[in-house]
Amino acid sequence: MVSGGEVKLFGMWASPAVRRVEWALKLKGIKYEYVEEDISNKSGALVQYNPINKQVPVLLHNGKPIVESLVILEYIDEVWKHHPILPKDPYERAMARFWAAYSEDKVALMCRDAVRRVFFAEGGERAKAIECLEETLRALDGELEGKEFFGGENIGFSDLVLGWMAFWLGVSEEVASFEVLDPKKFPWFTSWIDNFLQVPAIKENLPPRDKTVAFFHGYRRLHLAAPNC
Incomplete structure (x- = not known):
């Protein structure tokens, strides 16, 4: 597994958007902590890290939140460059x-x-x-x-x-x-x-x-x- 600082993923088990982020993390072998959210009773942490729409997924990297799954995928690919997700061409x-x-x-x-x-x-x-x-x-x-x-x-x-x-x-x-x-x-x-x-x-x-x-x-x-x- 690859370490790149503290990585947390706030998600909900049935969410396809959350799964696509998990798949990217797994493909690259990145260590992360998964935090399951109850969408009907959102945690204070989720609201704090995503105050705009208060939705999952939220990727927390060294204390900094990244939201929206497609944005998160590109962020992951830029920070951890091995096993690239996006083509080089x-x-x-x-x-x-x-x-x-x-x-x-x-x-x-x-x-x-x-x-x-x-x-x-x-x-x-x-x-x-x-x-x-x-x-x-x-x-x-x-x-x-x-x-x-x-x-x-x-x-x-x-x-x-x-x-x-x-x-x-x-x-x-x-x-x-x-x-x-x-x-x-x-x-x-x-x-x-x-x-x-x-x-x-x-x-x-x-x-x-x-x-x-x-x-x-x-x-x-x-x-x-x-x-x-």
């Missing part, structure tokens, strides 16, 4: 950042919104939400054609940012009884999922699937019982 770095931005702007906002609508909607609205998901997967499948990972042969920045889809999208399918991860429609994307989840730093640092499924079942039941909450 300027064009490839730009493309990695593009797909990360696409992930957050298109995939995270629209796709997660679509997943939510699939979770709770019926009929035509549910069909439109699934169509949105498939449109996103089609774009990602095209980018992955002929490659193991977004950057080629090695896991990198774009993979970490999009990694939530490799695990949480399958969980969502199980909880809400829908299917979009079709190997015939999206062969390269589903192959990427298999490759990504077999990387030891990823495989060994996923939340327990049964616990995650139960968590989302509870979330769905709560919303259906009180949809305006």
Whole structure:
């Protein structure tokens, strides 16, 4: 393990944004202390270190907080330069950042919104939400054609940012009884999922699937019982 001063990660076990930071730390072998947060009863430390939005993840490095998962990933890569996450080539770095931005702007906002609508909607609205998901997967499948990972042969920045889809999208399918991860429609994307989840730093640092499924079942039941909450 690599030491680089005091490193703490404030997180919540079911958060994909927290996991992407953990994956980066694990890939680089960085020693860190993990602090689990109760998002419904946030600690004084979390509010102190992230007073703007009071959300996880927060990386604390030698007493200085860094917030927002993509910012944290780039910070980690700049401070601990071994096993780089971002490519050295300027064009490839730009493309990695593009797909990360696409992930957050298109995939995270629209796709997660679509997943939510699939979770709770019926009929035509549910069909439109699934169509949105498939449109996103089609774009990602095209980018992955002929490659193991977004950057080629090695896991990198774009993979970490999009990694939530490799695990949480399958969980969502199980909880809400829908299917979009079709190997015939999206062969390269589903192959990427298999490759990504077999990387030891990823495989060994996923939340327990049964616990995650139960968590989302509870979330769905709560919303259906009180949809305006």
